[in-house]
Amino acid sequence: MTVVFDGIASGLLLFLISVGLSVTLGLMNFVNLAHGSFAMLGGYICVILLNRHGMPFLAALPIVTLASALAGVVLERTLYRRLYGASHLDQVLFSIGLVFMSISTAHYFFGAQQQPLQLPPMLSGQFNLPGVDIGVYRLFLIVVGLSIAVALQWMITSTRFGAQLRAAVDNPRAARGLGIDVDRVFVLTFALGSALAGLGGALGVEMLGLDPEFPVKYIVYFLIVVAVGGSGNIKGSLYASLIIGICDVAGKYYVPQIGAFVIYAVMVVTLIFRPQGLFGRSAAK
Amino acid sequence: MSAVLETRNLSKRFGGFFASNDVSLSVEQGARHALIGPNGAGKTTLINLLTGFLEPSSGDVFLKGDNVTRLAQHQRVKRGLVRTFQINRLFAEMTVLESVTLSVCERLGLGWKLWRPVGAHTAAIDEAAELLATLRLLDVAHRQTRSLAYGRQRMIEIALALAARPQVLLLDEPAAGVPTDESRELFETIAQLPREMTILLIEHDMDLVFRFADRISVLVGGALLTEGVPDVIAKDPRVREVYLGEPLDD
């Protein structure tokens, strides 16, 4: 049970970080391998705020989120938008370039070591229920992750912006024809995705660690979420993240000798048999 | 005369929508057969089904009496069923001679030759050059395809198909987007193709259709409305109704 609980927590963390990637891919048809760099940015901002300025963890999170969103907007306006029409290969190369730059920048400012993060006392420790050990921080992650998932789903299905977003994902040209400012939808979505990645990065320092190699280390995981969940699909991303979180934790716990192998295999098999993702809409358009 | 290309009860469904609905079409050997119908009637879908570009939901395609429904596109090409595309599908960065040589090489079964350079396969190159000469494309043989005017590119679209030596040639709006004077020239070229080559043509310009075709099938809503010689089709009230507002030869 503890394994399932921990799996859910890490799955929701994964969801927070990768949902933005999924949406940029679904909406803008953009393969942003540098997505992990936004998560890393969030992580470092959080560490600075806590360790250098002594800000409380919970107060730092909104700042982290906003800063990541801002970084997303700036990069989207200056660089990313130039490559919306480009081939996936070009986008991949471009974003790998950004990843390299972000890694070396992080190296330059923070060095290669893992960054320590002191959680507030109210979020650390654990308590025991019959059959399951509950880490307080993991519980916190689950609560935050689920709330955001619900909020996102609500936003997508029930707000005007959500409707515009869905229209733009389905058919950008038709959406433009309907008078939707697709450019604005793009930049807002990109900002939202970056913000969530940043938040996830900050929340993940405790579980995933934080060092300059972060964007490369976890990129495969983010891509798996997209591959399994189906691009542009929030519910799909959530389910995929949960499955992967649980499988990963359980796999490492019960069969450590095969490690992450299972997860990779799941991704490849999914891609082959259901290229649109397990939870994606059917390929017919 | 016998049917060289035939479909029996051919249907293609996308969800609940029939893009082709129970089409039984028969194209005679050596025919100049036109396929007409309003936009969205399923003309291109039918060509896609005939050539294996799409798999039918039900029904069969026969080529020279053989059921080819399960054959892949390239296998049907090998059996002499070749098409062109409504929107050019060319090899933009190759020279005109290279692309036609490519098509000739594939027909000659050279595509698996890894050793001798293309340049050493002189028979293929000569054949490509000859074809370009016939189509009056020889002057641009060494130009990159993408650098040519649209009308010329449209001719290359046909050249690539002819290089495959079709017995049945399916032309999907060969003159689409070509200025009128050039489209006359294009049709002259098509009209001069050898009589033993069977041609199935999709075309919107009714003048051209009635001048060129000896048989016409009318497709509406994915289904075959009627079929006959041009005079009969021109007088058919149902066809006139479908084409209300579009000029028909009286």
Place this chain on the structure above:
Amino acid sequence: MSMPPSSVDSAFSATPLRDASRWHPAEYAFWVLPVLAYFVFGENLSLLSQIAIAALFCLSLDLILGYAGIVSLGHAAFFGVGAYAAGLLAKHGWGDPLLGLAAAAAIAAAAGFVTSFLVLRGSDLTRLMVTLGVAVMLYEGANKATAFTGGVDGLQGVEVKPILGMFSFDLYGKTAYWYSLAVLFVMFWLARRLVHSPFGLSLRGIRQNVGRMPAIGAPVNGRLVAVYTIGAAYAGVAGGLLTQTTQFVSLDVLSFSRSAELLLILVLGGTGRLYGALIGTMVFMTAHHFLSGINPQYWQFWLGAALVLVVLFARDGIMGLLQKLGTRWTKPA
């Protein structure tokens, strides 16, 4: 030469296409460079060998990406398979280098053949993720199969016998360099024949318009399987060469960054041109050697920046620039 057919204008000449595969004088000049390098940079032979090996690896990606248009983020899989194949063989007493390379090629080709069916279908994105997935699976597999591969400690005890029983590998890396260079040249020459053959022409056809190929009677899937298998074999040989010249296999032969870096080198050099792969590797490896010596982080930063700039402004890479310069020189106007 046969007479031109009657209907063809006698003024027409097919020579440009007939002679397209002739060696250009600049090519001869190019291949003198590595020989000169031996004498000029004699103290850097191990770097030179690394360049030759990386160039061969890059060539293998160029075949599948530059010519056939198959994007891959996991090409290191075949490099690694070849490296381990040659290493394990040599470790267990089969130390003949040429035999080792043949085995590396064969096993990598088999791996390529099997996985080629995974990249036939799907968009570029699917291909990127599938190739990446296959490579990380292999990496993870090699990482965990420590009894077999040595895991993170690498495969030790690789003993390579003299080439053809005559030339043993020396401490200065002289043999290693000539050996790597000779293999690179032979493989390049074969690749050059391949890309100029009708098969090579059909690959370009597939990259430029995959939708037209079946309509002119070409079996696209068969061609892709073939070239992917060949590309894998090439990568396997490169991996085997690395093992033999360094007498060691590190887990890093299978790493994601090796695949990503390879893609980057090829794009810097220029895809779809064999010399793009070679020149890209030369420039990249040399720059890497000197700049990362100064500061590895700066190097990575500028590398990333270069990549961003290339994608935004110079999509044809170094070879594209050279060719532009070349046409400007030959046609002064």
